[in-house]
Amino acid sequence: MNAALRRAVPITQDNADMDDPKQHLAWALGAFPSPNPQMGMVPALPTVPGMQSELLWELGFRHDPxxxxxxxxxxxxxxVGSFNVPKRVDREEYERWRAVHTDTDASADQWRATAERLLAQLNPEMAQQIAAMTTEEQKAQALEAARENLPPALRRLADLKRKEATE
Known part of the structure; x- marks a missing residue:
């Protein structure tokens, strides 16, 4: 899988590179229990799990399955991408889930489709340019470059939503 596209796919225990300090524990650090039991799990900011994983690696922590x-x-x-809070389940439920969800390429395709839909809403011109590209490598590189514009575009989208709600 293309490196730029892989970054769009959330790190899970199944696809984490256990020899990479930034991924070794990142799959487990994407959400934390809230102090308010009614809230359940609270997602971490997307860049935080990799940084925490690397720190814990340096401190000697290693996962023992x-x-x-x-x-x-x-x-x-x-x-909602990286803010999709994972569910903590027992081994039996995990095995049932895993039996149905075995194709990581399908997961990558799903995340790419979500990224393309968001880009089409936030920057239709750029989405059309990417769609017109001929190779998957070009498309993946362009989607990666579009990530840099995401925070301003999300602010713009939030402003539009607020404006729509007041009309």
Missing amino acids: TEQTKWLIPGDHPE
């Missing part, structure tokens, strides 16, 4: 008692599966809202 033989000691694991809970597993993470994706939450119910893939459309």
Whole structure:
């Protein structure tokens, strides 16, 4: 899978590079229990799990799957990207989920489709330019470059939503 596209796919225990300090524990650090039990899990900012994983690696922490008692599966809202809070489940539920969700390329395709839909809403001209590109490598590089414009575009989208709500 293309490196730029892989960054769009959330790191999970199944696709994490356990020899990479930034991924070794990142799959487990994407959300934390809230102090308010009614809130459930709270997502971490997308850049935080990799930084925390690297710090814990440097401090000597390593995952031991033989000691694991809970597993993470994706939450119910893939459309929110990295803010899709995972569910903590027991091994039996994880194995049931895993039996159905085995194709990581399909997951990458789903995340790419979500990124393309968001880009079409936020910057239709750029989305058309990317769609017209002939190779997947060009498209992946252009989508990666578009990430730099995402925060201003999200602010613009939030402003439009507020304006729409007041009309």
